[in-house]
Amino acid sequence: MLAGAVRSLRAWVPSAVAWVVVVVLAVATTAGLAARYLADDGSPYPLLTREVGDHPVLAALFLVLSLAAYAVVFLGLRTLLSRDRSEPGTDPAPGVPARLARLVGLVEWTYARWWRVSLVLAVLWLPWFLSSFPGQPSPDPSNMFTEFVSRRSDFAGSSPFADGSGTIPYVDYPTSSYLVTDGDSLWSNHHPFFLMLAYGSVSSASIAVFDSLVPALLVMSAASALLTLVAFGRALAILGTLVPGWRPRTAALAVLALSPLIALWSLAEHKNQLFCAAFVWWLALLARLLHSDGAVRALGRRWYVETFVVSLLMAVTVQFGWILLVAQAVVMAFRRRERVAVLVAVGLPAVLVHGAIMALTSAGALIPSDPIETKGVQLQVLALMLNEHPDALTADQREDLSRIFDLDAFVASFDPSTSDPLKSTGPLSRKTSSFRYETVQPEDWDTFDAIVLDVASRYPGAFVDGLFLKSYRYLDPFDEGTDWYPPWSPAYDRTIDGHRVAPLEVNQTARAWTRDRAFDCYQVSACRPVLSHGVRTIVVVLLLVAAIAARRRFAWLWALPFALQLAIAGVSPLSAGGRYVLAFTYGLAIVLLLLAVEDRPSPEPALEPNTQR
Numbered sequence: 115m116l117a118g119a120v121r122s123l124r125a126w127v128p129s130a131v132a133w134v135v136v137v138v139l140a141v142a143t144t145a146g147l148a149a150r151y152l153a154d155d156g157s158p159y160p161l162l163t164r165e166v167g168d169h170p171v172l173a174a175l176f177l178v179l180s181l182a183a184y185a186v187v188f189l190g191l192r193t194l195l196s197r198d199r200s201e202p203g204t205d206p207a208p209g210v211p212a213r214l215a216r217l218v219g220l221v222e223w224t225y226a227r228w229w230r231v232s233l234v235l236a237v238l239w240l241p242w243f244l245s246s247f248p249g250q251p252s253p254d255p256s257n258m259f260t261e262f263v264s265r266r267s268d269f270a271g272s273s274p275f276a277d278g279s280g281t282i283p284y285v286d287y288p289t290s291s292y293l294v295t296d297g298d299s300l301w302s303n304h305h306p307f308f309l310m311l312a313y314g315s316v317s318s319a320s321i322a323v324f325d326s327l328v329p330a331l332l333v334m335s336a337a338s339a340l341l342t343l344v345a346f347g348r349a350l351a352i353l354g355t356l357v358p359g360w361r362p363r364t365a366a367l368a369v370l371a372l373s374p375l376i377a378l379w380s381l382a383e384h385k386n387q388l389f390c391a392a393f394v395w396w397l398a399l400l401a402r403l404l405h406s407d408g409a410v411r412a413l414g415r416r417w418y419v420e421t422f423v424v425s426l427l428m429a430v431t432v433q434f435g436w437i438l439l440v441a442q443a444v445v446m447a448f449r450r451r452e453r454v455a456v457l458v459a460v461g462l463p464a465v466l467v468h469g470a471i472m473a474l475t476s477a478g479a480l481i482p483s484d485p486i487e488t489k490g491v492q493l494q495v496l497a498l499m500l501n502e503h504p505d506a507l508t509a510d511q512r513e514d515l516s517r518i519f520d521l522d523a524f525v526a527s528f529d530p531s532t533s534d535p536l537k538s539t540g541p542l543s544r545k546t547s548s549f550r551y552e553t554v555q556p557e558d559w560d561t562f563d564a565i566v567l568d569v570a571s572r573y574p575g576a577f578v579d580g581l582f583l584k585s586y587r588y589l590d591p592f593d594e595g596t597d598w599y600p601p602w603s604p605a606y607d608r609t610i611d612g613h614r615v616a617p618l619e620v621n622q623t624a625r626a627w628t629r630d631r632a633f634d635c636y637q638v639s640a641c642r643p644v645l646s647h648g649v650r651t652i653v654v655v656l657l658l659v660a661a662i663a664a665r666r667r668f669a670w671l672w673a674l675p676f677a678l679q680l681a682i683a684g685v686s687p688l689s690a691g692g693r694y695v696l697a698f699t700y701g702l703a704i705v706l707l708l709l710a711v712e713d714r715p716s717p718e719p720a721l722e723p724n725t726q727r
Contacts, residue, residue: 132663136188139589139652140181145582146590147176159530161502162582163575184656191660195709218360225354225363232347235370239377245628248335249381250618252601254305255313256608257283259330261300262314263321263611279609288538288551289484302481303471308430309385317610327613328620334383338391342380345391346370346703348420349398353707356405362710366703375599375645375692375699378632382600385431386693390700392427397672397704399424400442400460403452404668405711410455421459429467433483434682438675439464445674485559486549490533490685492566495580497528497536499569502576511565517558523547530583531596533687587690588683591649592639598647598692599632648690651680651698654705661709672708676701 149160152169166173224230236243251259260283269282284294287304301307313334320330350366357363370376379387399421406413428435443461447453475482486493499506500521507515515521519536527535527548534540538549570577587593604626608615635641643649654676661669676698683694 128662128665132188132192132659135655135659136184137181139184139655140177142582142586142589143180143184143591144173144177145586146593147180148173150592159498159583161579162586163579187656188660188663191656192663195661195664195666217364221360221364221367224367225351228344228347228351230347231350232343234367235346236343238371239374239380242374242377242628243339243381245624246378246600246602246621247339247381248332248618248620249338249383249600250602250606250625251331251383251608251615252603252606253286253608254385254601255383256610256615257286258305258310258313259317259327259615260610261302261310263317264300265298266300267298268611279607284481286540287484288545288549289481290486290551290554292555293482293484295478295481297478299479300481301479302483303433303475304481304483304487306385306430306433306435307471307474307480308467309388312430313383321611321613325613327610327615328618331383331615331618332620335381338382338387339377339380341388342376342391345395349394349704350707352398352402353704353711356401356711357707358712359710362707366707369703369706372644373650373699373702374632375647378628379600379693379696382602384601384693386696389428389431389435390697392424392431393675393697394700394704396421396424396428397675397701397708400446400671401668401708401711403455404671410452413455418455418459421455422463425460426463426467429464434678436464436468438678441678442671442675446671484551485556486537487687488685489562490687491581491584492563493533493536494528494530494584494689495577496566496569497524497533498530498580498583499573499576500525501528502579503569503573506569506573507565511561511568514558514561515565518550518554518562520547520550524549531689537687539687584689585684588648588680588695589652589655591643591646591652593648593690594636594642595646595648595690595692596688598636598645599629602629604629647692647695647699650702651695654698654702655680657705657709666709667713669709672705 145162148162148165148169152165152172153160224234266282269280283300284302284304287302289302289304301310316333317327317330320327320333323329350363353366354363380391399417402417403410403413403421425439429439439460443456443464446456446460449456471480474480504525507521512521515524523546524536527546529535535546536548538546538551540546587595602625604617604622606616632645636645658669658673658676662673679695679697683691686694688694
């Protein structure tokens, strides 16, 4: 009886989970439609409960239409993914129309070597490389350069400039004063510490040799683009050995060709694009492990070294990288066959990086990230509830929160698109007085979460509105989003230790022209899907839940890292930041190939041409 109950549970859980996700997508899209078409023009921000209460029939119609549209797409994808795949090794060419024979031949030639994939992508993306290389740093990488190149004493007695060049990084963020270490160093883990070391070392060498930061920016932009090309070359070549048909291979190349934002983001001196490049490479390496049915050792030392290095790159480029790696390693450790390989090549790099950060922080060698950085959702929800209900706090709650925030400034700083003003993020010229980072103490946060929950329990409608304002836009295909283009603002002006970082004059005119044309395209509904992270995010989500419902092998394992990143995007400072879902834009082509892999195990590990060891 128990065995029968377990089998029954395993039969309906995948479909139930998939339909829950479909409903979530429909509700998010409905919230977006309500905000655009039902909200009062005079309202400073949309409120879902208000729009639904004022227009229940139209809101219900939006929900029904959204749910119907997503259901049709989901059912179609589930049907497609439920079909049996051809046996591995069969010739995909028979039956190809003569007019497509040349295309199929070109695709086969491309996938035969990883460097050919990289070369083809370089040619396809060449217009974007020529028009926008090199990328121009934004405040985040500029602060990383500053932490390495400058010292704390360099800012002593200086007046903050309007462009932020005179603002010390831990005040720009800001970081609570009780976390700031002694000494003259600016090193911190606000941005990934090891990435700061890498960027800072290149910057310092550039200044020493050329007395300029421009060569460093050229090298970092070129290296990021090269990493992206190599990552996609390796990923597609690896998956190409597992995918027998020419159609999914062609589709993956077409998706990448029609993704100019990947090419543009690859030129940035940032962190997210480095993680995303490593992420797609990593997915392909895991697929090679999982879809081999022989002994794991048959993969050879190259797989271990390659996977270890790529996992290490994921861990050092973003703050959540180690969390994703540990989660994936723990889940895959339940599979006895791959347990050792995953723990060594995926889990160990995460432990090494996070352990090193903890040790350096404990030793006082670097300034830790402020706890407020993990409270984006609570901050936005609380600020909205206090805007809508000014008397929501009790006297004790107001006293407790006043040790963390200037509550009047906190409420006035509310911006539904970002929590940064609530955290007083930014140079002194535009910093709000919301966060009392100079006087707050660690124990002052002890009651914060309980206060948010108490106010939410008394004003559930405002709580729901706050949650939707913070998160729904990531799953709304019509939302314009924020921070979707690489952060190359022509208005950004920054110098570091007397060396200009921005505006970057190299190729400045072409880069600005391309940016303007991209923004023009983004304002046109028919053109926006070419550039929209939101559309690609939803497509990836639908593909993965359809694979889960179709009970495809390993679908849950592919869904896990994307689900974690979507959750992390929900707690990020921005309410619809494109760079927080950049992995979905990078990963769409890879997911297509992952789901096109033969659904039965192959008799032995797939080997790339000329890579046998």
